[in-house]
Amino acid sequence: MSIAIANKTVKQTSRAKSLLLWRKITNVGFWSFSLIGLVLIMTPLLWLLYDVIKSAAPNWHFSVLFAQTKGVGGGISNAIVGTLVIILGVGIFGTLVGVSTGIYIAEYARQRVSSILKLASETLAGIPSIVLGYVGYAALVVGLHLGFSLGAALVVLTLMVLPYIAKSTESALARVPTSYREAAFALGMTKTEALLKIILKPALGQIITGIIIALAIALGETAPLLYTAGWSAFYPKLSFSHSPVGYLTYVVWTYYNQPFKSARALSFDSALVLVVMVLFLIIFAKFVNAIFKRTMYEEVQTMSRSISKRVSKRL
Amino acid sequence: MSKRLLDKGFRITLQILAVLPLLAVIAIVAVLIFSALPAITYNGFGFLIHSSWKPGNFYANPITSNGVLHPPGVNYGGLFLIVGTIACALIAVVIGVPVSVFAAIVLARKIPPRFAGFFGLMLEAIAGIPSVVFGLWGALTLGPYLAHHVYPLIANNVPDWGFFKFFRGPTGNGEGLLSAGIVLAVMIVPIIASTSRELIKQVPASTRDGAKALGLTDTEVLFAVDLRWVASGVLGASVLGLGRALGETMAVAMVTGSSLGSLPKNVYDTMTTIAATIVSQLDSALADTSNFAVETLAEAALLLMLITLIVNLFARLLIKRVSATALPVGRGL
Numbered sequence: 001m002s003i004a005i006a007n008k009t010v011k012q013t014s015r016a017k018s019l020l021l022w023r024k025i026t027n028v029g030f031w032s033f034s035l036i037g038l039v040l041i042m043t044p045l046l047w048l049l050y051d052v053i054k055s056a057a058p059n060w061h062f063s064v065l066f067a068q069t070k071g072v073g074g075g076i077s078n079a080i081v082g083t084l085v086i087i088l089g090v091g092i093f094g095t096l097v098g099v100s101t102g103i104y105i106a107e108y109a110r111q112r113v114s115s116i117l118k119l120a121s122e123t124l125a126g127i128p129s130i131v132l133g134y135v136g137y138a139a140l141v142v143g144l145h146l147g148f149s150l151g152a153a154l155v156v157l158t159l160m161v162l163p164y165i166a167k168s169t170e171s172a173l174a175r176v177p178t179s180y181r182e183a184a185f186a187l188g189m190t191k192t193e194a195l196l197k198i199i200l201k202p203a204l205g206q207i208i209t210g211i212i213i214a215l216a217i218a219l220g221e222t223a224p225l226l227y228t229a230g231w232s233a234f235y236p237k238l239s240f241s242h243s244p245v246g247y248l249t250y251v252v253w254t255y256y257n258q259p260f261k262s263a264r265a266l267s268f269d270s271a272l273v274l275v276v277m278v279l280f281l282i283i284f285a286k287f288v289n290a291i292f293k294r295t296m297y298e299e300v301q302t303m304s305r306s307i308s309k310r311v312s313k314r315l
Numbered sequence: 316m317s318k319r320l321l322d323k324g325f326r327i328t329l330q331i332l333a334v335l336p337l338l339a340v341i342a343i344v345a346v347l348i349f350s351a352l353p354a355i356t357y358n359g360f361g362f363l364i365h366s367s368w369k370p371g372n373f374y375a376n377p378i379t380s381n382g383v384l385h386p387p388g389v390n391y392g393g394l395f396l397i398v399g400t401i402a403c404a405l406i407a408v409v410i411g412v413p414v415s416v417f418a419a420i421v422l423a424r425k426i427p428p429r430f431a432g433f434f435g436l437m438l439e440a441i442a443g444i445p446s447v448v449f450g451l452w453g454a455l456t457l458g459p460y461l462a463h464h465v466y467p468l469i470a471n472n473v474p475d476w477g478f479f480k481f482f483r484g485p486t487g488n489g490e491g492l493l494s495a496g497i498v499l500a501v502m503i504v505p506i507i508a509s510t511s512r513e514l515i516k517q518v519p520a521s522t523r524d525g526a527k528a529l530g531l532t533d534t535e536v537l538f539a540v541d542l543r544w545v546a547s548g549v550l551g552a553s554v555l556g557l558g559r560a561l562g563e564t565m566a567v568a569m570v571t572g573s574s575l576g577s578l579p580k581n582v583y584d585t586m587t588t589i590a591a592t593i594v595s596q597l598d599s600a601l602a603d604t605s606n607f608a609v610e611t612l613a614e615a616a617l618l619l620m621l622i623t624l625i626v627n628l629f630a631r632l633l634i635k636r637v638s639a640t641a642l643p644v645g646r647g648l
Contacts, residue, residue, distance in 0.1 A: 027532040031425060037417025038426075038434075041508060044501040045441050048452045055455075097332050104333035108326065120337035126627035127343065128562025130590045131616045134597070138613065139346045159339050166336070190322040213443075220445025223564040223594055252447040253565060256454070271448045278443045286436065 049275065056272035059265040065273075069233040069246065072255065073262035076270050082236045082246040083219065083277075086153055086229065090218045093158040094165050095211055101162065102169025102207075107195060118170075125163035130223040132156050137227035148230025151240030156224045161214040168210025172203035187310055201303065205292025209285045216281040220274060222249035248274050347617045354610035357383040358391050362614065365392035368576035370600070370608050377605035385607035393589075393615055395578045399492070400588040400619065402579075403567060404560035406496025411503045411560075412553045418504075419511035420537065435509070442505035450569030453498035458489025458570055461497070466583055484581040490572035493582040498566050503556035510552035514545040551634030558626040562619065564590040589619040 067075025101121065105114045136156035146152045176199050184194035200207075230244030231254075237243045248270045255267035355362075357380070371389030378387055422434055466486035473482040518541050526536045572585025573595055579586040587595075593612050600608035 023532050027534045030534040034417040034421045037414045038421045040414045041418045041504045051452050051456045097335050100329045100332035104329045120340050123340050124336050130564040130593050131620050134616045135343045135346045138350050192322045192325040216443045222447045249447045274445050282439050282443050
């Protein structure tokens with residue numbers, strides 16, 4: 001009897017042991033399989049970066065950065081300056097409208113209004129960039145007779161990056177503790193004062209990060225610009241209508257399959273410059289975020305000091 | 316008093332600026348419908364169910380039928396555009412989602428926090444790289460590589476029946492449906508991977524600890540707790556990725572081979588999508604003096620916008636019902 005039971009236990013433990021072994025093996029197997037997933041998403045990035053550098057390096061001359069495009073050769077300085085002008089304009093308009101939208105949604109709007117505005121912003125983000133480009137062409141270039149111009153390009157690109165900036169502003173403000181607002185209102189500040197002096201401060205880092213990221217996105221856009229900014233081999237004129245602007249992504253798109261070696265070289269050079277600029281902006285955004293996070297502690301301290309100063313003044 | 320006035324002025328300024336995105340969406344829809352109207356009237360319902368791209372004779376005098384001015388011999392059917400757009404995006408999702416989710420699992424659970432920042436930066440880099448550069452890489456490097464080394468292997472070894480027939484036949488030069496789908500898959504990885512990673516990190520530790528205390532291995536904890544917790548969020552992110560793949564323009568235009576008017580015969584065949592067609596055809600459409608070619612492109616754009624809007628709204632609805640975490644807007648940066 002007892003021998004039978006002992007036999008059974010032995011059998012059971014050995015079965016449990018083999019089951020445990022099997023579970024351990026699946027565990028290791030699963031994690032190594034998942035690791036392959038990570039490798040698979042990193043490989044294309046490294047391959048692409050290697051490829052961009054390898055294509056541009058053999059014919060790279062720094063003079064390309066300082067010469068204007070001539071036919072299918074020359075340089076890309078006009079495109080670089082054009083891209084920077086476009087980015088600067090988008091930065092100004094996008095920040096103005098995007099940050100305002102974010103603040104309004106987070107701080108002022110009632111539930112229903114804010115959900116409508118959020119939906120509108122998300123819808124805008126979901127519209128394919130070529131559709132925005134087409135509408136820009138039909139409504140601004142042809143409809144309003146702006147011609148291929150900086151103005152049309154800025155409107156379209158601003159609409160494209162708006163949702164990103166609005167979203168990052170809104171989520172940054174949502175993280176600011178309610179007690180800050182209560183403290184500000186308790187001091188008799190108006191909502192505007194409370195916003196500008198208290199509430200925006202701790203959110204500033206994230207808002208600026210969002211703007212930089214939005215600019216990185218605007219930098220790499222092609223489809224919305226092709227039929228709004230047009231193309232120009234000269235430096236951009238500071239006029240909003242009837243003067244086309246050159247930009248880097250145009251060079252990549254138009255010259256990559258031309259039968260001229262110089263044209264293809266320009267395309268590769270532009271791709272390299274674009275990638276460097278985008279990576280720089282992304283790393284810069286990280287850097288800004290880190291700095292703001294580090295100074296946050298001091299910020300909070302100075303803020304509480306200024307609040308207590310105000311309190312003592314009123315008392 | 317002036318303080319109050321200032322307060323009110325600030326508020327009203329914000330209000331006006333905040334309504335701009337809403338007005339923009341309405342204006343965009345209105346412009347599209349308005350410019351597509353003649354094409355919708357003339358092309359009719361048939362536009363959705365047959366494949367043909369004959370812009371007609373631009374040099375002959377345009378004629379009027381049904382009150383719409385158009386060149387003679389015109390015949391537009393957008394079925395190949397719709398099929399191409401959806402097929403391309405589906406390939407991207409089928410390849411991109413599993414890889415991204417596995418990567419997100421490793422990133423959230425196994426990579427030490429010290430390196431997490433580095434991998435986050437890599438994901439952001441993928442999201443930030445301009446789509447023309449992806450197109451350049453896809454058209455000149457990845458496509459030819461796949462066509463030489465990978466596609467023949469698949470085409471020669473896949474069984475010759477049913478669904479698999481699409482994977483047989485001539486493998487082309489690397490410009491085609493599968494290449495475009497693979498490039499798109501790489502491009503939508505950041506949206507899905509970064510959202511999934513954030514969602515997995517938000518799974519409450521106590522539930523996971525409970526599962527661990529029962530003696531489950533890491534993999535079992537993952538399947539019993541984490542993945543159930545995040546499933547709908549990951550699904551939402553995947554649908555959002557699908558939306559982005561549907562609307563992606565430049566990379567697709569450079570890698571698909573842009574063949575107008577016919578459906579692809581197998582997965583290696585050249586094809587085109589709505590977005591790619593608009594960007595590559597608008598230039599030549601401007602030569603149509605009756606403006607009908609441009610109006611047809613507007614109809615295609617309207618169609619594309621409808622498809623992406625439905626997909627996007629569906630994604631947001633899906634994630635709103637189950638999780639408080641909002642999805643990233645757009646690219647997952």
